[in-house]
Amino acid sequence: MSGTDVDSAEVLRVLTAVRERAPLVHCMTNVVVAGFTANVLLAVGASPAMVENAEESAEFAGIADALLVNLGTLSAERSRAMRLAAAAAQAHDKPWVLDPVAVGAMTFRTGLAADLLAHRPAVVRGNASEVLSLAGAAGAGRGVDSTVGAEAAVGTARALAARTGGVVAVSGAVDQVTDGEQLVEVRTGHPLMTRVTGVGCALGALVAACCAVEDDRLLAAVAATTVLTVAAEEAAVLSRGPGSFAVALLDALDALDGPTLDARTRARAAR
Amino acid sequence: MSGTDVDSAEVLRVLTAVRERAPLVHCMTNVVVAGFTANVLLAVGASPAMVENAEESAEFAGIADALLVNLGTLSAERSRAMRLAAAAAQAHDKPWVLDPVAVGAMTFRTGLAADLLAHRPAVVRGNASEVLSLAGAAGAGRGVDSTVGAEAAVGTARALAARTGGVVAVSGAVDQVTDGEQLVEVRTGHPLMTRVTGVGCALGALVAACCAVEDDRLLAAVAATTVLTVAAEEAAVLSRGPGSFAVALLDALDALDGPTLDARTRARAAR
Amino acid sequence: MSGTDVDSAEVLRVLTAVRERAPLVHCMTNVVVAGFTANVLLAVGASPAMVENAEESAEFAGIADALLVNLGTLSAERSRAMRLAAAAAQAHDKPWVLDPVAVGAMTFRTGLAADLLAHRPAVVRGNASEVLSLAGAAGAGRGVDSTVGAEAAVGTARALAARTGGVVAVSGAVDQVTDGEQLVEVRTGHPLMTRVTGVGCALGALVAACCAVEDDRLLAAVAATTVLTVAAEEAAVLSRGPGSFAVALLDALDALDGPTLDARTRARAAR
Numbered sequence: 001m002s003g004t005d006v007d008s009a010e011v012l013r014v015l016t017a018v019r020e021r022a023p024l025v026h027c028m029t030n031v032v033v034a035g036f037t038a039n040v041l042l043a044v045g046a047s048p049a050m051v052e053n054a055e056e057s058a059e060f061a062g063i064a065d066a067l068l069v070n071l072g073t074l075s076a077e078r079s080r081a082m083r084l085a086a087a088a089a090q091a092h093d094k095p096w097v098l099d100p101v102a103v104g105a106m107t108f109r110t111g112l113a114a115d116l117l118a119h120r121p122a123v124v125r126g127n128a129s130e131v132l133s134l135a136g137a138a139g140a141g142r143g144v145d146s147t148v149g150a151e152a153a154v155g156t157a158r159a160l161a162a163r164t165g166g167v168v169a170v171s172g173a174v175d176q177v178t179d180g181e182q183l184v185e186v187r188t189g190h191p192l193m194t195r196v197t198g199v200g201c202a203l204g205a206l207v208a209a210c211c212a213v214e215d216d217r218l219l220a221a222v223a224a225t226t227v228l229t230v231a232a233e234e235a236a237v238l239s240r241g242p243g244s245f246a247v248a249l250l251d252a253l254d255a256l257d258g259p260t261l262d263a264r265t266r267a268r269a270a271r
Numbered sequence: 272m273s274g275t276d277v278d279s280a281e282v283l284r285v286l287t288a289v290r291e292r293a294p295l296v297h298c299m300t301n302v303v304v305a306g307f308t309a310n311v312l313l314a315v316g317a318s319p320a321m322v323e324n325a326e327e328s329a330e331f332a333g334i335a336d337a338l339l340v341n342l343g344t345l346s347a348e349r350s351r352a353m354r355l356a357a358a359a360a361q362a363h364d365k366p367w368v369l370d371p372v373a374v375g376a377m378t379f380r381t382g383l384a385a386d387l388l389a390h391r392p393a394v395v396r397g398n399a400s401e402v403l404s405l406a407g408a409a410g411a412g413r414g415v416d417s418t419v420g421a422e423a424a425v426g427t428a429r430a431l432a433a434r435t436g437g438v439v440a441v442s443g444a445v446d447q448v449t450d451g452e453q454l455v456e457v458r459t460g461h462p463l464m465t466r467v468t469g470v471g472c473a474l475g476a477l478v479a480a481c482c483a484v485e486d487d488r489l490l491a492a493v494a495a496t497t498v499l500t501v502a503a504e505e506a507a508v509l510s511r512g513p514g515s516f517a518v519a520l521l522d523a524l525d526a527l528d529g530p531t532l533d534a535r536t537r538a539r540a541a542r
Numbered sequence: 543m544s545g546t547d548v549d550s551a552e553v554l555r556v557l558t559a560v561r562e563r564a565p566l567v568h569c570m571t572n573v574v575v576a577g578f579t580a581n582v583l584l585a586v587g588a589s590p591a592m593v594e595n596a597e598e599s600a601e602f603a604g605i606a607d608a609l610l611v612n613l614g615t616l617s618a619e620r621s622r623a624m625r626l627a628a629a630a631a632q633a634h635d636k637p638w639v640l641d642p643v644a645v646g647a648m649t650f651r652t653g654l655a656a657d658l659l660a661h662r663p664a665v666v667r668g669n670a671s672e673v674l675s676l677a678g679a680a681g682a683g684r685g686v687d688s689t690v691g692a693e694a695a696v697g698t699a700r701a702l703a704a705r706t707g708g709v710v711a712v713s714g715a716v717d718q719v720t721d722g723e724q725l726v727e728v729r730t731g732h733p734l735m736t737r738v739t740g741v742g743c744a745l746g747a748l749v750a751a752c753c754a755v756e757d758d759r760l761l762a763a764v765a766a767t768t769v770l771t772v773a774a775e776e777a778a779v780l781s782r783g784p785g786s787f788a789v790a791l792l793d794a795l796d797a798l799d800g801p802t803l804d805a806r807t808r809a810r811a812a813r
Contacts, residue, residue, distance in 0.1 A: 034303040042465075043466070052346070059378065060377060251511045
């Protein structure tokens with residue numbers, strides 16, 4: 001059974017709420033993409049803050065409007081800080097997003113990610129290999145890239161969402177987003193997204209920002225994914241390669257409006 | 272009592288000295304903005320080096336021409352390294368700049384910042400909430416952004432400067448820079464500066480670079496602020512949004528000349 | 543005795559192999575340049591992954607196709623993780639590249655770099671001061687920049703290459719690459735490369751990517767250096783300053799083709 005298409009009017013409503021309420025997003029993310037992630041959040045009107053030490057992460061998770069936990073460049077200290085922050089987010093009923101970067105490829109982070117699931121992330125966002133590995137299936141990941149398509153992970157993603165009580169978003173050429181029952185397919189996007197580091201990681205942060213303003217987690221994850229992928233299509237038009245694409249993507253996120261969301265979403269709708 | 276305007280000829284003299292002497296600036300800054308900060312320093316002709324571990328920070332603070340301590344992404348180890356570096360800078364009579372990111376919002380860093388003040392930073396640079404919190408007043412900060420304007424912190428900034436024997440620079444729509452007696456208002460700048468991560472943090476690094484070549488700390492802080500804000504005005508003209516603005520800002524810092532500094536400073540002078 | 547010129551057809555063969563085989567490059571590099579390094583690798587078609595903790599670095603060094611160890615922003619934990627990764631790379635017969643950033647300037651990293659040499663890096667890449675210091679000569683470095691030209695380090699580089707059984711690449715206006723016997727001079731490049739942070743560090747990562755697909759380490763190092771410096775010449779044509787240069791460099795790496803490599807290499811050949 002294939003999923004439903006994106007409702008661009010609902011996406012615009014969530015984006016507008018982010019711009020108006022400027023949610024404070026606590027990012028625990030990897031050092032490779034921290035700057036780009038902050039710039040993506042600023043470009044949509046959210047307020048990023050990176051707090052990653054065990055002395056402060058729980059305190060700040062209680063202050064912020066949403067939390068992102070991205071396992072990219074892990075360390076023993078970061079992993080302690082992440083456990084504390086995820087527990088604090090759960091205790092304060094703040095939505096949090098788990099991005100299980102390279103889970104499956106390495107033992108240490110695979111164990112950490114499994115533990116973090118107990119704190120019930122509002123959304124898990126990863127590629128197919130990561131989602132399969134996180135759910136205990138054979139992930140077939142190598143490094144940080146998936147070796148299978150998003151469609152191959154839909155069944156596992158549904159089961160994982162049912163288990164966490166949240167949403168699972170699987171990135172790929174067509175993104176698959178499910179709350180365990182409904183499935184939405186996000187068909188917008190551009191191949192240049194895979195030629196710049198941190199686009200997937202920034203999506204995790206955008207999902208957190210949208211969860212801060214929208215209680216329907218399925219809609220929040222779909223809105224974040226649509227906003228980023230439509231902006232990527234706009235950016236690709238103005239790009240000469242991956243360097244100028246990354247710059248144009250930030251400009252496009254800032255400029256994104258309803259007619260653009262609507263036109264690009266319609267153009268990709270399943271027939 | 273309002274402050275005096277910027278003297279653009281003096282600013283140009285400091286910028287020229289940075290370009291000619293290429294001061295080595297020891298940066299202990301956060302991982303989000305480290306790359307952008309290094310690029311801002313390189314764009315004005317300074318030589319950045321990030322050394323942040325407790326094994327090397329004191330040794331390097333004795334080698335470099337100036338030190339920046341930015342509390343952005345703190346950790347227990349970084350905080351140890353910062354204490355050692357600030358003490359070494361003081362012992363070697365090297366100017367150092369304290370950027371108290373998010374002080375007031377979290378307990379751990381608020382205590383660290385208070386301790387670091389004892390090593391007499393040449394310049395404290397922060398937003399109004401951070402300066403208020405650092406001085407022991409109610410800061411009203413949330414995350415990394417200020418919730419009050421720079422003008423509201425002028426009295427506190429003067430008192431703090433008198434206490435450290437240095438200068439305090441409060442960033443805002445109009446930047447307020449004081450040595451406890453004199454007050455200079457820097458009126459140049461552009462709203463896009465708040466839409467890119469690390470512009471304020473890079474200003475702290477620029478202040479350190481200027482302190483390395485100019486003993487008048489009030490002038491050094493005013494020069495750094497004016498250079499960055501005038502370059503921002505130039506960059507905004509060529510930008511389509513926050514992504515292209517960040518790129519154009521580096522180009523504009525590299526290209527900045529006396530006539531541009533003079534014209535843009537005059538255009539904003541208080542009447 | 544001066545070195546030989548670059549063979550652009552051989553360089554193109556190596557670049558094509560990187561694009562076709564997308565080697566997984568394990569990067570242990572500094573936080574300042576991590577994002578830019580990843581983007582440079584993605585722009586040439588390689589697959590970067592940053593894994594820097596002691597819990598995972600040895601495991602991942604056995605999975606990846608090549609390893610980069612860059613000493614930029616060292617810490618006690620990172621240094622442990624680097625020792626484990628270099629040993630694992632050696633044990634698994636995976637090529638690894640040592641970039642001895644600021645060695646000579648600080649005691650802690652100078653000792654670490656000397657120890658790492660025992661694991662026989664396929665290529666050492668640094669500036670003249672770093673290579674001199676690493677070999678035990680007086681380095682004359684200050685901060686991260688060299689105070690002497692690459693030519694001054696050729697004799698030392700030859701001796702160091704003979705000692706490690708690998709290749710030593712000394713960056714400068716003309717890059718000097720030697721395996722202890724042969725010497726190749728790479729004459730392409732542009733002064734803007736020194737005005738952007740991380741260009742030299744990204745070269746280390748490119749060398750690792752080329753070593754993953756080319757067993758002739760001298761050719762791999764020459765190919766990486768030529769690809770980056772020719773792309774820099776292309777990028778400079780489209781740049782207004784250091785900000786736009788960094789963006790254009792990524793675009794140029796993505797677009798680089800045989801005729802461009804050939805024409806720019808010929809134009810700089812020694813006569």
